Amino acid sequence: MASTRRTSKKARRPPAAGNWRRDLTREKLVRAGLGLLDREGCDAVTMRRLAGQVGVTPMALYNHFSSKRDLLRAIAEHAIRGTEFDGGHTDWREQIRHCFHTLRGLCLEHPGLPRLLEIEGVAPASVFAPMEVTLGALGQAGLEPLDGLRTYFLLVSFTLGQASYETSGPFPDLDPSERIRSEGLPGRSYHTTERLERPQTWDFKAAFDFGLTLVLSGVAALGKPDAR
Amino acid sequence: MASTRRTSKKARRPPAAGNWRRDLTREKLVRAGLGLLDREGCDAVTMRRLAGQVGVTPMALYNHFSSKRDLLRAIAEHAIRGTEFDGGHTDWREQIRHCFHTLRGLCLEHPGLPRLLEIEGVAPASVFAPMEVTLGALGQAGLEPLDGLRTYFLLVSFTLGQASYETSGPFPDLDPSERIRSEGLPGRSYHTTERLERPQTWDFKAAFDFGLTLVLSGVAALGKPDAR
């Protein structure tokens, strides 16, 4: 804002890239938006609030983003970019473990991210970085591309779901025994769930590792006789 | 609305249950809300729109629901209630397959449901019906309760994630090769993903079955020597 302020002298812009000040401001907005997302969650990222945050009128944002969706996509992009999902492991299991631990870590750093990615049209192309790594590793494990893609979707649903539950929850609402006792549910029996002793502190990391191992050993079993 | 209209004669309500007209109206609202959810999606379920739908002022809803969240919870409850997740199979694999196929089917009937359940505090106690069935079956498969719970969360994340993607998507946004070609992503290579031939029609059911089988064979492998 301080230094290179020019009177706009007709300024025929180069067709491809390099719009000096424009990019700078867009980046500033994206950073502020990501901050808002991290501090106050997905619903707090609002055109009006972001504008207030950087001391500008809401409508000023529309010079840099065509819509709220465009803004959100840029924020997601900025959060993901720079993350390396490829651990460079030769063992395909290790490679996949690394990849999804990294994805989980990213979601824990930016707790609003999973929900953000679910908004229609917000997921940027960078979400395919883990796909690339996974498909490579699964190919090495002997899976056909189609099955690799299916496995990738399984892993990604799992990872985002768990991370979302870990950061937004654990809702008291989702503690089963508690809920079932308070609300009466006629016509259903819940003996197993009711007498379930939920550990006081649920170990999310251990649960995530368990799920990952389960899927990986399922993949390994695909080549074997008993698998069905 | 037609028949038993009484002048409210002081009506000391019985302490426990049976508020005749009140329950009727609440149910009517819930049904209309579910209709709105099914026809126009999660975001369309709005106090004001629902009120308009049943020909009443928005504030009238607050006589039957304490908040929007309360309304949404009742809608989710109404969608889930009556669904039988227990297929009565003796084989634990069949039992779990049936359970999650049922859950998936429910999400396809009510496309807004997965997103609805993710809203904080909306998931009703009935969401634990599949948990009951799953924990029982996994116990039969020899899993400890803690691992059973972890597996349940894996399966539920997977099922809701896939169903959500199937009904809200398939976004053109999530077709990888397309996106990567249009947006340039500097500093990343995507050869595997780029040359991926995505089948023109993605078979969601087959992908779901595949994931289910993968997880189940992972569970089966837990008792075996090679599992790690």
Place this chain on the structure above:
DNA sequence: ACCTGAACACCGTTCAAGT
């Protein structure tokens, strides 16, 4: 080229008032 201000059509919810 970038920003403002007023306006429009929406939200959830509170509060006082009607019957």
Place this chain on the structure above:
DNA sequence: ACCTGAACACCGTTCAAGT
């Protein structure tokens, strides 16, 4: 007991106007 109407503090976005 149930409903209305006006109001408040929010949304995303359009449009005309300023510099």
